[in-house]
Amino acid sequence: MYLTAGIAIIVAMALMLARAIVGPTVYDRVLAVNSFGTKTVLLLGVLGFLTGRPAFLDIALLYALINFIATIAILKFFRYGRLTGVMSDENPAREELR
Amino acid sequence: MSMILFFAAAASDAEPMMEVTGQAASVAIEILILTLLVATAVSMIRMRQLFGVAMLSGIYSLLSAAFFVALDAVDVAFTEAAVGAGVSTVLVLSGIALTAKREMPVDRRRQLLPLLIVFVTGGALVYSTIDMPAFGDPQAPANAYVGAEYIAQTPQDVEVPNIVTAVLASYRGFDTLGETVVVFTAGLACLLLLGTTLRGGGKGGRD
Amino acid sequence: MLLILDILSFLLLAAGGAFVLIGAVGVLRFPDFYTRMHAAGVTDTLGADLILLGLLLQVPDVMTAVKILLIIFFLLMTSPVATHSVAHAAYAGREAPLTGKLLLREHVPLSPEAEREKELQR
Numbered sequence: 001m002y003l004t005a006g007i008a009i010i011v012a013m014a015l016m017l018a019r020a021i022v023g024p025t026v027y028d029r030v031l032a033v034n035s036f037g038t039k040t041v042l043l044l045g046v047l048g049f050l051t052g053r054p055a056f057l058d059i060a061l062l063y064a065l066i067n068f069i070a071t072i073a074i075l076k077f078f079r080y081g082r083l084t085g086v087m088s089d090e091n092p093a094r095e096e097l098r
Numbered sequence: 099m100s101m102i103l104f105f106a107a108a109a110s111d112a113e114p115m116m117e118v119t120g121q122a123a124s125v126a127i128e129i130l131i132l133t134l135l136v137a138t139a140v141s142m143i144r145m146r147q148l149f150g151v152a153m154l155s156g157i158y159s160l161l162s163a164a165f166f167v168a169l170d171a172v173d174v175a176f177t178e179a180a181v182g183a184g185v186s187t188v189l190v191l192s193g194i195a196l197t198a199k200r201e202m203p204v205d206r207r208r209q210l211l212p213l214l215i216v217f218v219t220g221g222a223l224v225y226s227t228i229d230m231p232a233f234g235d236p237q238a239p240a241n242a243y244v245g246a247e248y249i250a251q252t253p254q255d256v257e258v259p260n261i262v263t264a265v266l267a268s269y270r271g272f273d274t275l276g277e278t279v280v281v282f283t284a285g286l287a288c289l290l291l292l293g294t295t296l297r298g299g300g301k302g303g304r305d
Numbered sequence: 306m307l308l309i310l311d312i313l314s315f316l317l318l319a320a321g322g323a324f325v326l327i328g329a330v331g332v333l334r335f336p337d338f339y340t341r342m343h344a345a346g347v348t349d350t351l352g353a354d355l356i357l358l359g360l361l362l363q364v365p366d367v368m369t370a371v372k373i374l375l376i377i378f379f380l381l382m383t384s385p386v387a388t389h390s391v392a393h394a395a396y397a398g399r400e401a402p403l404t405g406k407l408l409l410r411e412h413v414p415l416s417p418e419a420e421r422e423k424e425l426q427r
Contacts, residue, residue, distance in 0.1 A: 001311075001314070001315050001318060003123040003127075004319060004322055005318040005319070005359070007127070008322030009322065009325055009356075010130045011329070012325045012328070012329035012348065013134060013329075014134060015329035015330060015332065016332060017134060017138060017141075017157060020150070020154060021141045021150070021154070023150060025338055026398075027338050027398070028341060029150055030153065030394075031341060031342055031345055031391050032153070032157075032332065033156050034387050035345045036157050038348060038349050038384065039348070040160045040161070040163070041376065042321075042325070042352075043127075045373070045376070046356065047127065047168055049360055049363060050124055050127070054365060054372075056167055057372040058172075058176075059175050059179060060376055063160075063179050064380055065379060066183055067160075067183065068379075068383035068386070068387055069184060070188065072386075072390060073184075073187075073188045074187065074191060075391060075393075075394045077188070077192070077195075
């Protein structure tokens with residue numbers, strides 16, 4: 001039962017990996033990594049039940065939060081070209097990212 | 099009707115049977131995760147666009163943390179989750195901001211020395227694993243008496259229910275303190291090195 | 306009673322796995338970034354929540370159930386925000402959506418702020 005879900009998640013991870021490799025834009029890659037993180041959370045949950053140790057869900061919980069923070073940090077970096085300071089729309093990063 | 103019977107049969111498997119299938123299932127999942135890890139590593143080497151490499155390294159650390167959980171190394175997975183997936187991706191991105199967007203092709207002759215170093219280091223690492231006791235060996239020191247002693251002593255010495263926490267924070271407290279200082283210093287050094295991008299942050303925004 | 310729970314959780318896990326797969330295929334196959342984001346949404350909300358609900362029916366104790374509920378809560382809170390900010394970054398970075406005929410990068414409508422900046426440059 002858990003194996004079905006686990007293998008479905010891993011296959012989906014492989015497809016997402018292919019999208020992260022192919023690109024073509026930065027945003028596709030960020031999206032793929034974010035979605036990959038969600039799938040990792042799910043896989044950790046399913047793995048915990050598969051091995052009969054659901055206490056591992058702590059890590060899945062941590063991941064759900066870290067993944068969000070990492071995505072926001074990457075996007076802030078690309079939108080404003082820096083990580084610190086106030087997010088203002090003046091002088092956004094004007095690089096061609098293709 | 100037959101579908102319901104199928105579910106009933108699947109659900110009412112005998113307990114030891116479930117145990118065995120569970121083990122085979124987790125081995126299958128471990129092999130799948132390892133395959134994905136190798137695929138990620140190879141495509142990281144092949145890719146020339148540095149931002150793509152940074153994203154793939156994020157995926158790599160997500161996968162390796164999942165693999166650590168599958169191997170029961172929960173504390174390592176925790177560290178990998180916090181450092182690998184979160185902080186290091188951001189640091190690598192700040193590094194990319196200071197350099198080029200693409201990796202330049204390197205002259206073939208200059209690739210030989212790094213290849214040699216990689217092979218020697220890898221060979222040394224593989225050689226050193228030969229000395230280690232086999233996985234789950236009952237004669238290994240960790241399994242023979244050390245673990246049993248910690249399990250017996252921890253409730254009296256430290257009043258913490260989790261033995262791993264007791265070992266890390268009490269028995270090896272100074273060791274952990276040293277590690278924390280090293281990691282903190284490394285973080286400070288990264289901030290200093292990348293300061294040109296990070297320090298400019300205050301200029302644009304108004305408080 | 307236990308059997309009903311097992312069957313229900315099997316159905317939820319299978320449906321969740323199917324949605325996760327469908328979303329992943331969509332992310333791989335759809336033509337441009339914005340449609341791919343749409344497909345990724347299927348994974349992040351429906352697939353994830355169905356799988357977590359399936360796991361919730363199998364919990365051994367209350368603490369585990371609380372953890373799963375927290376994960377569901379955080380995923381429900383964070384993934385729309387993450388999706389929104391990816392879309393916003395792509396829009397601000399002038400990523401072209403495919404509408405009818407293939408749009409050129411120069412013809413993408415700018416965000417209001419970027420439009421103002423362009424005016425100032427002129």
